[in-house]
Amino acid sequence: MTERVYLSAPDVGAAEEACLVEALRSGWIAPLGPDVDSFEQEMAQRIGRRYGVALSSGTAALHLALLSKGIGPGDIVLTSTMTFAATANAIVYTGAEPYFIDCLPDTGNMDPSLLREALQDLVEAGERVQAIVPVDLLGKSANYSEIQAIAEEYKVPLIVDAAESLGAKHEGKPAGAWGDIAVFSFNGNKIMTTSGGGMLLTDDEDVAAKVRYLATQARQPVVHYEHVDIGYNYRLSNLLAAIGRAQLVRLDEMIAKRRQHREAYKQLIAGVHGVSIFGGEDDQNDNCWLTSLLIDPSIAGFHAADLSAELSMQNIESRPLWKPMHVQPVFADARRLVNGSSEQLFKTGLTLPSGSAMTVQTFKRVQDAIATFFESRCSV
Template sequence: MSERIYMSSPDVGDLEEQYMVAAIRSGWIAPLGPDVNAFEAEMAERIGVEHAVALSSGTAALHLGLLGLGVGPGDVVVTSTMTFAATANAIVYTRAEPYFIDCELETGNMDPTLLREALERLMRDGEKVAAIVPVDLLGKAINYTEICTIADEYRIPVLADAAESLGAAHRTRAAGSFGRASAVSFNGNKIMTTSGGGMLLTDDVELAANTRYLATQARQPVAHYEHIDIGYNYRLSNLLAALGRAQLTRLDDMIGRRRAMRERYRELFAAVDGVEIFGGVDDEEDNCWLTSIVVDSVAAGWHPEDLTAALLADNIESRPLWKPMHLQPVFSGARGLVNGNANRLFERGLTLPSGSALSESDIDRVLSNLSEFIGWRS
């Protein structure tokens, strides 16, 4: 069988090796160290925020961000239903209740109109909405202009889940710089990676300090080990921070390669009835982390599952869009405001190989399989 082609495998090379070897030779093997400090400073400068706290995952950033906003038992946190489970899980870690909001059909991002309607209902019923956690889907920043305006009207803090949108922007302002804080992810399949890792980004000095405190087991600043709060082992290691620093220098180039792949797909599907690139043509500020198509099976004459099977026959990975949180068994009893858009995207969407590490032979193989499938179906 042919070698596996993944949707978004890590893109690492000689530069990452040099940074990692230098970190090892420095002797800073234990968690924290000069590369963590430098990584935080470089990321804060890139995004345009005052503070960055390097953590073990994007989920950790969401968890500690929520705790820093005072979220706790009995609270409601309004979030996107079209997302990966980590968003909702972090809310549950605080013992708050996730309340799911459906998406815009064109973008998959939280629908501002539904958000306002949900807040009106919750407030009318006397419930405490402690935070709003909107999600930037597949590298497209949400409409922060509208979402943050609504949040300000109701005096509810926004913790932006920017795990998928590092390098993207909304109206020229960097994703990761919105709300009281933003969480980004450096997981292995993300736009840039530290293998595992994440970061909380904020202009709030107290929120940043509290995040650092909780992430290091809430240890008091005394000679012995003293603890008055429950803490977490959530800090990023110095070695992984070194990897992240190398990746950050290459971020724009990696985004460019992903964008070029999207354009190849756009050209290929332009003449195919019933198929469009997810997110539409308005993607100038996207980071193009993953490229998906949306299939109208009646017009196209085939289903996303048919294409999945054809690609799998040549060992090429593809995947449906996120299964909405309100459809997940673990959240079957959760409340929310849905209109069917997320369901439709889950049923009709398919994500294709999009990584910046794809070789030219990989790209040719993917496009050849797609062309053969399209031609046969036509």
């Protein structure tokens, strides 16, 4: 069988190997070390934040972001329904209640008008809304100029889940520069990776200090092990931070490669009726982490699942857009304010291989498979 093509395989090479070997030879093998410190500083500088805290995952960063704001049982956190489960799970870890807000159909990101409506209704009902957690979908920043204004009006902390949007911008500001706190993920499939890992960014010194404290098992600054709070083993290792530093240097190069794939997909579907690039009409500020098609079967004559099945036969990975949290069995009883947009995107969206590690030959294989399917199934 031909080699499998993944949606977003890690893009690592000689630069990452050299940094990892250097970190190994330095002797800083145990969790923290100089590469962690430098990675935090370099990430904060890139985004324009005062403080960065390197953590074991984006989920850990979300969890500690919420805890740093005192969120717990009895609190409500408004969040995007169009997201991966980690966003909602982190809220549940604290004992708070996730309340799901639907998206704008053209971006998949939180609809500010629905956010305002839900927030107003909950506040008027006397309920404790303690945070807003929007999610940047597939590398496109949410409308933070509106969302942040709403958060400030209601005096609710804004925690930005920018796990997918490192390198993107909104109104000239980098993803991660908006909100009280922002978090990134460096999971193996993200735009840059540390194998597993994440980063919390903030301008609040007290928040950064509390997150560092909680992430290192809440150890008190004494010779023996002393604990007055429940802590977590959430820090990023020095070795993984070394990989992250090399990846950060290459970030713009990797984004450019993904954008090339995005533009090639646009050309591939040009003139194919009923097929469009999700968010493609306004993507100049995106990081193009993943490129997805939207397929209207009433026009195209086929469903997203049909193309996915054909790609699977060619050993090429594809995937629907996120299944909304409010239709996930685990959150079936969760409160939500929805307009149907996220469910429609889940039904009609298909994500294609987008990784910067793909060779020219590999990407051509994907293009040829899609083009052949189009020729057999629809009129151009």
